[in-house]
Amino acid sequence: MTPHRTEIGRDLARIAVFAALIVVLGTVTIPIPGGVPITAQTLGVMLAGAVLGPRRAPLAVALVLVLAAVGLPVLAGGRGGLGVLVGPTAGYLIGWVFGAIVIGLIVHADRITWWRTALGVVAGGIAVVYAFGIPVQALVLGMDLAPTALSSLAFLPGDVLKVAAATALVVALRRAYPPAFAARSATTAPARAV
Known part of the structure; x- marks a missing residue:
């Protein structure tokens, strides 16, 4: 296998893992009036943005949304189908995609630090x-x-x-297993957790 194909395979695996994480974090929900339940799925989006970066994270989120659109019960409370994309939560779901991009842009703008991670997660997430x-x-x-x-x-x-x-998990993961993070371009400073 060529190095390019190997890297594509790693990227696809990372995207799939974070899509699965987002789905799993939606299995515990607390319904509240107004149609938008409290769930941990946004934690998955925050982690995806911080770990995968601005190019791969939205693909993980989009994968979850595509699976929901075709009817799989991958959203909070086992919801799925086209109805969720036009219901009260639709804007939040679309916001996940753009939020993951913003998180990735901020966290991966320079070396990965706790404060940059927290800032990115607040801004995007x-x-x-x-x-x-x-x-x-x-x-x-x-x-x-x-x-x-x-x-x-x-x-x-x-x-x-x-x-x-998300901040604590990202900093700990960066220290414990740097390869989990998306590959960075040669023009970007090396990622280090501080």
Whole structure:
């Protein structure tokens, strides 16, 4: 096998592993009024963005969304089918893709540090996901934007805990097993956890 094909195989394996992680983290959910359950799936998105980087992470998220669209029960609470892509959670799901990109861009902009990881996860995993999710949820439920945004504050404490968990896991993984991280270009500084 050529080195290029080997690297493609590794990338596909990483993408598949993180897609599976996102699915598994959705198996534990806490339903709340308003149609958007509390789940750990966003932790999977945060980890994918931080570990896989801005090119591979959105592919892992997109794989989960494609599997959901064809009807597989891969989303929180065993949901799947095209209905989830037009329901109250649709904006959050789309936000996952863009959030993973933003996380990867920030975390992999230079060497991987705890503060860069935390910043990337907050920016992409919370701000970007909410920026897509809240307006779509308001539209689908026929609510005003302000009350929808206010109701989304119920998710913030859990999301802050996910940021802390993602940051700790990424830093520990970087120290323990650097090959888990996506290959970096020669023009980028070597990745080190600090």
